[in-house]
Amino acid sequence: MQHIAEPFELAPQLQQDCFVVGYLPLCQVLLLNDANFTWVVLVPRIAGATEIFQLSDSHQSMLLQESSVIARMIAEHFPCDKLNIAALGNIVSQLHIHHIARRRDDLCWPGVVWGYGQGRAYQTHEKNTLLQTLQNLLSHSPGFCSAPVDSCADE
């Protein structure tokens, strides 16, 4: 599976708020640092993109496919009554798509998670365990690579 290999830099705010899970052919896969929710963010590695419709048809298809991989993984392997999937970008305009496991007993059900207040940062061991779990689950997805894309391309 061919990875996107264009120059791309993750927005500083996403670098600050998230841990890198790995790389699917189009998207960087991030875990948001809020232990209150299982919250995965996909970022298409297309410089300058802010809206899904700006992507080429083929990149849109890749995004859809990768989004469904993440959604299915969350729904099948984490406590989840409903997924919330959203491309917002009011604060960080770089195109990124939230995938959040929602539970009827979570902090802000049935409200949305954006703006609910301060998140709870992961403990280091929690974060490491969860990243490992996510990487293991995604290792079955075509083209997934936990190392940076350059290393993937060498494989």
Added chain:
Amino acid sequence: MQHIAEPFELAPQLQQDCFVVGYLPLCQVLLLNDANFTWVVLVPRIAGATEIFQLSDSHQSMLLQESSVIARMIAEHFPCDKLNIAALGNIVSQLHIHHIARRRDDLCWPGVVWGYGQGRAYQTHEKNTLLQTLQNLLSHSPGFCSAPVDSCADE
């Protein structure tokens, strides 16, 4: 363009909160009755669907295509600094995808629109004009039909 012709009923809450703009091959196109935002909702006419990944690959592709038609239309023809696109469903579980034109000077920028408070219902003439505008814009999209699907299928 072949329309989905399976038995399908729009969720009562969506019937109550929205006006029908028309029908794309997969989705019913709705206008949310909140004059504070240009807010279009797509509902795939697949009974029982609550998550995008539950749709068949071909229905997912149709959804993506129709979502991008709506997103592009909003971005090009309405005041819009950023689109917010989201599949939430915490309250109405029937799969539906929000497409909202956000402006830096709107009521809740940069926050999200869900839960911001009471919307402002359209005046009848505003609603009729806007529905007509949306129908005219969508009339160029393959398979769009402003009448119910049965009538489209007869065309």
